[in-house]
Amino acid sequence: MSMPSSLLQRRAARLGPNVSTFYDTPLHILRGEGCWLWDADGRRYLDAYNNVPHVGHAHPRVVAAMSEQAAQLNTHSRYVHTGILDYLDRLTGLLGHGLDQAVMTCTGSEAMDVALRMAQAATGATGLIATDNTYHGNTSAVTALSTRRPPIGGRPPHVRLVPAPDALSGLDGDIFAAHVAEAATALQEEGFGVAALIVCPALANEGLPCPPAGFLQPAAAQVQKVGGLLIADEIQPGFGRLGSHWWGFEQQGLRPDIVCLGKPMGNGYPVAAAIGTAPVVSAFRTAFGYFNTFAASPVAAATATAVLDVLEEENLRQNAEATGAALLARMRSMHHPRIADTRGHGLFFAMEFQTQEGTPCPVTAKAVVEGLKARGVLAGAIGRQQHILKLRPPMVFGPAEADLLSTALQETLEALPDVP
């Protein structure tokens, strides 16, 4: 539990102020394996939070694929290499419905930045619609979609944010669609036109309301009716996280024009992609070309390929479905007056807390996150007021780990201080 203050001082001196850490006493992690992390004191933590180590921390097969390729060659995509083509054949085969062409990038933020321009190039319009409680990335253009970090000089007028669906207020796809239609009309009237609706099919950053299948279809239809595209941000739900499906858009019955992939794609190696239909990618390539020095490299391809190999050979989507369902049932059996809702899909869970008056209760969420940490389990918080416990473990999280998590969560809830 030691975290020398000198280490935090060094961090502030080199990285600047306001650089977030997790927990009251930040963790100093030195080693990872599977679902487990070890800190500098040798204490072991069950990782129930991190989705980047999708097939498990330091998976030997992924590390070997990366290392072997790096020892052979790692150069850019202006030379031809089959690694990225083989990978994309396989990946686009998993996506289906004409999502056939890719712009490879290094980060989900870059993929999203490209996706916005793909939509603008394909439609000739510039207007963008997103929810008012989201985050899609950190470039200048993409932060314009985020409520939390508005740009210097204010949000640009071609971005319209609509009320985010909320689990507790009831989920009505037609109401959400009506807001989207209103935003689309405004963008058309102001001369921007509608380039795209950008949405995570799991509404992950919106608090994971776990919308029923088809919830987003009316909104997508509103945008596509006026010539706008649908951009699915699959950075969190993609690659089997939801268990029942490989992609969030499948669960929602959507046919996005563009999907953005990131975090889990390389198990920590910086690789991401914006994948679209041929006409959409062609419009972007014709307008911009686009070259990304480090992307589409042989090492990125080898690493991402190994992730797919492990996902398939270890049946991790199926594990997410089975382990996730059993764990959700156990979580739903837990009771505490502060719990407003417990929900999940695959290996992605939310437990929402409210005060006695029915308002969001971030104090409880924080106490649960810290209580879990004290019991050796890593979790996080989401929601407009950070009042929702977020669990999103590596996909190798099995029944034994689910047991440990359940026990720790039950104990944490039982030991919660009395919160109004």
Added chain:
Amino acid sequence: MSMPSSLLQRRAARLGPNVSTFYDTPLHILRGEGCWLWDADGRRYLDAYNNVPHVGHAHPRVVAAMSEQAAQLNTHSRYVHTGILDYLDRLTGLLGHGLDQAVMTCTGSEAMDVALRMAQAATGATGLIATDNTYHGNTSAVTALSTRRPPIGGRPPHVRLVPAPDALSGLDGDIFAAHVAEAATALQEEGFGVAALIVCPALANEGLPCPPAGFLQPAAAQVQKVGGLLIADEIQPGFGRLGSHWWGFEQQGLRPDIVCLGKPMGNGYPVAAAIGTAPVVSAFRTAFGYFNTFAASPVAAATATAVLDVLEEENLRQNAEATGAALLARMRSMHHPRIADTRGHGLFFAMEFQTQEGTPCPVTAKAVVEGLKARGVLAGAIGRQQHILKLRPPMVFGPAEADLLSTALQETLEALPDVP
């Protein structure tokens, strides 16, 4: 020399149209080591172009550092890790003059995108000045500085491009500064104010005119006089490329407020940074926080640290200076009626070609690039009309490699078809 057309068809099918390759017949590279690359037919090429494999392709020490760290841990910066702090202590020590704090990213484009916002957050102004023959990266915000890929809807009004210095027209720092001052005044009058001048101290993408020391000082002074910042794009000149100095800004006698680092930093691993003075980074962090999932990771730190180790232990800056000077002298002794100018700095060279009438001659530059390739040497072209031969080999390029390059270049020039 085989490049099955099916491979190019697969590439177009998966990556879309207009995705550039090098050479009339693109190369299919399978292996790299030091300054050498091997294609699918086993043919060996001397790499006199790539700056990303800064300490040599597949350097075993860099590969080992990356692999060993990946096998231990690769998680994000919301946990504390000393790797990135140790690295930044060392890196900022090399930069000096208060460039003490870093925002780590995965790509140079992301670093530049951050740098623009750093300047805007620190100054409260939004206006940006760059040259009219440059490229600083590929995000939406950064492409606004590029002449070649204007954004959909046109260049935003807060960006002003000034005439790029040109080697053949004569290099007068006061004239360049006068253009910058004019742009600054216009931005002030239009209410944007001046956030920053963004410039590569070697003017690499402007055609590497090799400005004399101090050339950029008057322009920097004009911007700083009105409260704007100086952003040095060190993605190409940084890390010793120029031989005489670790950084391009040192050679120019500049004190930038922000430097952006990228390509060579991780020898191909996606790592980059925007490094600024404490007040500038603080302003950015206060306004934006900024979190980049894959950046500042233990693997990024380990890999970038190994690059510094090799640079220092193999004395590669010194090699760039000595080998570069000798090679430049040999290149300057070569004569051909199409050569307008031969110049260089460290291991960075330009040979500019013109027609009999004194206009840029891209046909000759292309013929030289293809002629070198036919002789087993990889080079590229830059310049407003791609009429300048660009040589920018890995930093392990020694006297033996310089000999091979010189011979191939001499033979190529002698064998050039008669170009008007």
